Amino acid sequence: MERNPNKSVEEHPRTFRELERTTLGDIGITARLIERFEVMGIHSVLDLLRLYPRRLHDRSNITPLTDIEVGVEATVFGSVEKCELKTGRNNKKRVEVILRNGDARLRVTFFNQVWRQKELAPDTEVAMFGKVDSFGGSLQMVNPIVDVLGKAGEGKTGRIIAVYPQSAKAGLSSWDIAPAVAKALEWVGEFYEPLDEALRSPLKLGKIDRTKAFNDIHGVPSIEDHRQAERRLRFDEFLVAQIGLVARKRALQASDAGIKHQIGGPLVKEFLTNLPFKMTDDQSTAIAEINQDLATAAPMHRLLQGDVGSGKTVVALAAMLTAVEGGYQSAMMAPTEVLAEQLYAVASRTIGVLKVPSPDGVLLSEQEVGVRLLTNRTKARERAAIADGLRDGTIHIVIGTHALLYGESPFTNLGVIVIDEHHRFGVEQRDVLKQRAVAGRVPDVLVMTATPIPRTAALLIYGDLDISTLKVMPSGRQPITTELLKRETVAVGAAYQRARDEVKNGHQVYVVCPLVEDSGKIEAAAATKRAEELGNTEFKGLNVGLLHGQMPSAEKEKIMNSFRSKEIDVLVATTVIEVGVDVPNATVMVIEDAQRFGLAQLHQLRGRVGRGGGASWCYLIADVTTKDAAARMEAMVETTDGFVLADRDLEIRGTGQIFGERQSGQSIDKHLRLARLPRDIKYVEFARTTAELILDSDPDLAHHRPLAEEVEDLLGDDVEYLFKS
Numbered sequence: 001m002e003r004n005p006n007k008s009v010e011e012h013p014r015t016f017r018e019l020e021r022t023t024l025g026d027i028g029i030t031a032r033l034i035e036r037f038e039v040m041g042i043h044s045v046l047d048l049l050r051l052y053p054r055r056l057h058d059r060s061n062i063t064p065l066t067d068i069e070v071g072v073e074a075t076v077f078g079s080v081e082k083c084e085l086k087t088g089r090n091n092k093k094r095v096e097v098i099l100r101n102g103d104a105r106l107r108v109t110f111f112n113q114v115w116r117q118k119e120l121a122p123d124t125e126v127a128m129f130g131k132v133d134s135f136g137g138s139l140q141m142v143n144p145i146v147d148v149l150g151k152a153g154e155g156k157t158g159r160i161i162a163v164y165p166q167s168a169k170a171g172l173s174s175w176d177i178a179p180a181v182a183k184a185l186e187w188v189g190e191f192y193e194p195l196d197e198a199l200r201s202p203l204k205l206g207k208i209d210r211t212k213a214f215n216d217i218h219g220v221p222s223i224e225d226h227r228q229a230e231r232r233l234r235f236d237e238f239l240v241a242q243i244g245l246v247a248r249k250r251a252l253q254a255s256d257a258g259i260k261h262q263i264g265g266p267l268v269k270e271f272l273t274n275l276p277f278k279m280t281d282d283q284s285t286a287i288a289e290i291n292q293d294l295a296t297a298a299p300m301h302r303l304l305q306g307d308v309g310s311g312k313t314v315v316a317l318a319a320m321l322t323a324v325e326g327g328y329q330s331a332m333m334a335p336t337e338v339l340a341e342q343l344y345a346v347a348s349r350t351i352g353v354l355k356v357p358s359p360d361g362v363l364l365s366e367q368e369v370g371v372r373l374l375t376n377r378t379k380a381r382e383r384a385a386i387a388d389g390l391r392d393g394t395i396h397i398v399i400g401t402h403a404l405l406y407g408e409s410p411f412t413n414l415g416v417i418v419i420d421e422h423h424r425f426g427v428e429q430r431d432v433l434k435q436r437a438v439a440g441r442v443p444d445v446l447v448m449t450a451t452p453i454p455r456t457a458a459l460l461i462y463g464d465l466d467i468s469t470l471k472v473m474p475s476g477r478q479p480i481t482t483e484l485l486k487r488e489t490v491a492v493g494a495a496y497q498r499a500r501d502e503v504k505n506g507h508q509v510y511v512v513c514p515l516v517e518d519s520g521k522i523e524a525a526a527a528t529k530r531a532e533e534l535g536n537t538e539f540k541g542l543n544v545g546l547l548h549g550q551m552p553s554a555e556k557e558k559i560m561n562s563f564r565s566k567e568i569d570v571l572v573a574t575t576v577i578e579v580g581v582d583v584p585n586a587t588v589m590v591i592e593d594a595q596r597f598g599l600a601q602l603h604q605l606r607g608r609v610g611r612g613g614g615a616s617w618c619y620l621i622a623d624v625t626t627k628d629a630a631a632r633m634e635a636m637v638e639t640t641d642g643f644v645l646a647d648r649d650l651e652i653r654g655t656g657q658i659f660g661e662r663q664s665g666q667s668i669d670k671h672l673r674l675a676r677l678p679r680d681i682k683y684v685e686f687a688r689t690t691a692e693l694i695l696d697s698d699p700d701l702a703h704h705r706p707l708a709e710e711v712e713d714l715l716g717d718d719v720e721y722l723f724k725s
Contacts, residue, residue: 013192013211015706017713019046027187029180037180039170048184050673051177052217052233053162056226057127057147065104068132068139075129076141077101083120095120099128107140115168116146125149127163150175160220181218188214194239194707199693200232203686208232231683234675238460238687241671243701244711245463246691247723249301250699252464257442258299259415263291265325267369268318271351275314277474282306286315286468293444293466294322294416300444303422303462305452306470307642308607309477312448313343315470316418317351319446324356324369324396328415332399335421337375337553338560339579343420344373344399346582351397359393367394374400374410377553386410414443421579422447450579450607451600452646456681459688471643479640480610482618484594484633495619496538499570499588503542507587507614508563509570510577512605514593523574524550530592531572539570547573578604584612594620594636595629599649602636628652650678671714 022045024034042048063074078101087093095116097108108128110116120126130144147163150173164177191210200206208216208228216229272279286304293300306312320330332347334340348371355366372386372395387410389395398404398411447465458467485491499509511534513527527548535544545568547559556576562568564583571577571586578601589609594602602620610616620637624630635648675683694704701708701723708723 013190014188015192015709016046017706017709019049019188020044020713022046024048024180027184029183033172033176033180036167036170036172036176040165040167040172045184045188048181049188049214049218051164051181052230052673053220053226054165055147055163056220056223057149057161057163058159058223062127065099065101065106068106070132070134070139073129073131075127076106077127078104078106078125080120080122080124080126081105083117083122085114085117099126107135107138108144109135109140109142111143113143119148119168119173120146123151125151127161148173148175160223160226162218162220178218185215185218192706194236194704194710195690199690203231203235203683205232205235210236230674233673234680235683235687237672237675238680238684239690240707240710240714241460242463242684242687242691243694243707244715245460246688246695247699247701247711248464249466250695252301253298255299255442256297258297258444259294259323259326259328259441260297261294261322261328261415261444262326263295263322265322267325267354267356268321270354271318271321274350279314280311280470280472280474282470282472283311283315286470287318289466289468290315290319290446291322294319299442300416300446301465302446303458303465303467304446304448304470305458305467306448306450307452307473308450308604309473309611310450310470311474312420312450312470313346315468316420316446316448317347319444320397320416320418321351321354321369323415323444326415328413329390329395329411330397330416330418331404331411331414332397332418332420333404334399334401336576336579337377337401338556338576338581339420340373340375340399340401341557341560342582344371347371347397347399356396369397370395371397371399374398374403375553376401376403377557378403383407383410415441417443417445419445419447422449450604450642452643454643454647454650454678456684457650457677459684460677463688477610477613478615480589480606480616480618482606482620482637482640484620484622484624484637487621487623492619492621495590495617495621498617498619499590500539500542502587503539503569506585508566508568508583508585509539509588509590510586510605510608511570511572511590512577512592513572513574515575515596515601520549524548527572527574534570534572542569543567544570544572547571547576549574549576575601575605577608581608582611583608587612587614587616589616589618590621591619592621594622594633595624595626597632599632599635599645599652602632603640603642603645606636606640647678 023043024037024045025031027045037048042051057075057077061075062077065076065078068074068076076099078099080097081100082098084096085093086096093114095110095113097110097120099106099108126149127147128141128144130141132139132141134140148166149161149163162178164174166173191214193209193211197206200208205228210232213229213232216225217233220226290300290302293302304312304315316332320332323330332343334343351369352371354369356369358367370389372389374383374386386395386398387408390398390410391412453461483495485495503509511530513523513530515523528546531544531546545559545563547556559568560581563571566585586609589606591597591602591605597605606618609618620633622629622633624633631648631652635645639645677684698704712723
């Protein structure tokens, strides 16, 4: 049967999956427009309907041209009477427009925007927002924001006009998009509604089903109707993500494919008793939460997040020792060799001295806990020795980098996996390590991060994980004094004087060179040059070392060992020292061109000092020219609390980069067309509750199949199997 392009022939409500599989051609959009929409990444009816208006123009709130005033920002509306390209001094071009509304006129000038001549042809209806000034005795606007609304006389007489994202590259304007959206809405007719009114009512959305929401957000009967439609669709975006994450978490908790570890054995007790410091209450709580997971047959799937220096490594080592005590092996994977070597050094001196029963069967025979390091620099002979030790039971724990993922699996009985700074690994990489277990049981997994994220963002990114948090810092840690300094000022000289004084007092210094995006070689060259400059000026006579990511592994290790042993006074480095470098004797951190770094990265770098219990300083040398950079610098100076900074970071940059913490988070971020954090915190929490209610009554979504399809299409194969009957 041939489909009527202007009316829905079938009477059933349309599901999102059906709309995703319906092309624009199927509903009668012309080939010329289809080509242009494809340039914008719009291929299906669902893509088109989720191209939401970017703003509204309410004609009742538009300032008449006769009422505008010099020095005041205003939105004006009218049609283009004249548009000319003119050339001024030095061959600089400008576009001059005369905007007409009734008998009133306004001159509008665009500098360095020659393309406006084509866009603003005579008789084009536009809305413009900008500051009014005066030129030659007449009022004018210069380089205002422009929304092209259509051609004069095309019936755009409604009080409220929806303005869509326009694309000069695609040659699509708002007046091209609006009729295509209207045609799509007419074709759809009724949308599938996943929620009954009772589930919608707590957010005062009871009367707004999806059909009304989509029609009101595009058709805009009123500003309030549009806002209510936005709220409903915003909530839907969060809900689909939450259903997938809650379902996955419940499936993991219900699984019996894991290992039941014995908790509270003498090995772990001895390790904790021998610690040279008193554990914080948060550390004790985290260990108890992890032990609860380890004691069940459901595989542990837990995130341990804590601020820089909060003591995550101790918690992780306790979990790994629990596995060793039960006859299992443990693996810890870190993203860099510097961090892996640091973790190996800590493990060797704390758990490598403990005794476990020898595997040779000799009565009362004991051996030390076998801990080994495996990186890309590990020679073939040592790799073979590690594999032999894992097979014969003399090696219990392997700490390494990506090298743990490649080659023949050395593990014979892997029980616990710890992944540090896990956001630097892909989901597939983490799964490969998990699959290296050959004992027929799924190992328990603990992932760690020293970059805390706000609770609401965690619900979206890690909603399928249990989360343990370390907020309390170990006793004796003093806040780091942080100062923002403008380059080429006396204060910068004072900062370097502080660094020299600290070296005289037996301490050490870091200098971090500017970040060069996507260019390791240039960054290394800049660090090398800066190390030479500082060695000949500010730190003349001191031992200045250099560390960057382009160095061979052996050289990196040599430099770090020299710094740890105090042979190097000042370490000039790139962000290779961002994580895993623990030198308690370092007391000064200088970050040059700090405005180039993100807030989380700045906090991580600052965390390299202040680890020895004494006073420490962090100097941010920056040329602040943007609002966001100013906000980052202000936050760094105001607080050293990583959790407070996480909230500020979310406010400053939104979810985009934060969702990069996890691959499923990236797909969620692309899915969030209307929803934004932190603005929509209450929607995330309500969506979580609603997802739990839906899954309580319908665990497999057997009665919500279209909703299950939306979850599968969002999160992919890792949740798809949950809803297969």
